[in-house]
Amino acid sequence: MLTVAGGPVVICEKTLRALLAIRREKLLPEIYGRVAIARSVFQAMGDVLPIAPPWIDVLDDQPQQSLPARISGGTPSETATLKLALALPASLVLFDGPMKDSVKLSYIKAEGTVPILVMAYRMGKLSAVQPMVKALQSLGHADVLPSAEMLDALWGALSKLE
Numbered sequence: 001m002l003t004v005a006g007g008p009v010v011i012c013e014k015t016l017r018a019l020l021a022i023r024r025e026k027l028l029p030e031i032y033g034r035v036a037i038a039r040s041v042f043q044a045m046g047d048v049l050p051i052a053p054p055w056i057d058v059l060d061d062q063p064q065q066s067l068p069a070r071i072s073g074g075t076p077s078e079t080a081t082l083k084l085a086l087a088l089p090a091s092l093v094l095f096d097g098p099m100k101d102s103v104k105l106s107y108i109k110a111e112g113t114v115p116i117l118v119m120a121y122r123m124g125k126l127s128a129v130q131p132m133v134k135a136l137q138s139l140g141h142a143d144v145l146p147s148a149e150m151l152d153a154l155w156g157a158l159s160k161l162e
Contacts, residue, residue, distance in 0.1 A: 002068075003109040007091035008036045008057070012081040013045060014096040018113045018141040020048050022132050027120045028094075029055035035094065038062075038080040062087035068106040074099050082108070096144040113144040114154070121158070129158060 009032045016037070019025040028035050036057045042049070052058050065083035074082065078099055085093045085108065095103055096112040103110045111119075114133065120126040136145060145151065 002086055002089065002107045003091055003093065004089045005091055007089050008034065009092045009094060010081060010085040010088065010090040011035045011037050011056075011094040012096065013041045013077040014144060015094045015113050015116070016045065017048060018096065018136055018144045019116070021139045021141055022135045024117070024120070024126070024132065025053075027116060027125060029053075030125050031116065031119055031123065032092075036084065036088070036090070038084040040080045041077050044077055059084060059088075070102045071099055071106050071108075113141075114146060118154070118158070122161070130155060 011028070016025065019027065034055050034057055036059050037052075038061050039058050040061050042052060042056070042058045061080050062083045065087040067079065067082055067086065071082055072079075074097075078095075078097060081093065081095065082103065084090075091109065093103065093108055093110045094112070094116065095110040100110060100112060113136070114129070117126060117129045117132050121129050126132070133145060133151065136142065146154070
């Protein structure tokens, strides 16, 4: 694994924007304590997060860090997040987007928005996941969601937990 136990949790722009859109960003410190974000990523989020809350550590970008070939073609924000995660090294990367599967195939432990919501639900910090998913869809963040088939399977699994 390129991530290690005990390292910090690093978050990407897409995941943080999605949680901010549904006003569930405070789940992050409740679940993970503190999260780290690359300085350039944080600066790009100035429209929705003008100052860093106390649970976010804004860390310097790591442009010298190399990335595995299969994840070297991401957006500047994705690249900055992954380079920071590898340089630290992080224990987990909170990451959404088309590259998420490639990130996992590159031996980087990664979770996205929906697994965060499910974890919060299982910990009793969220009363339901489905309304949050519907809110993400209606607010223009459907790109962080799995396919309809996977969501159907999730609803089935969550109903068995109740």
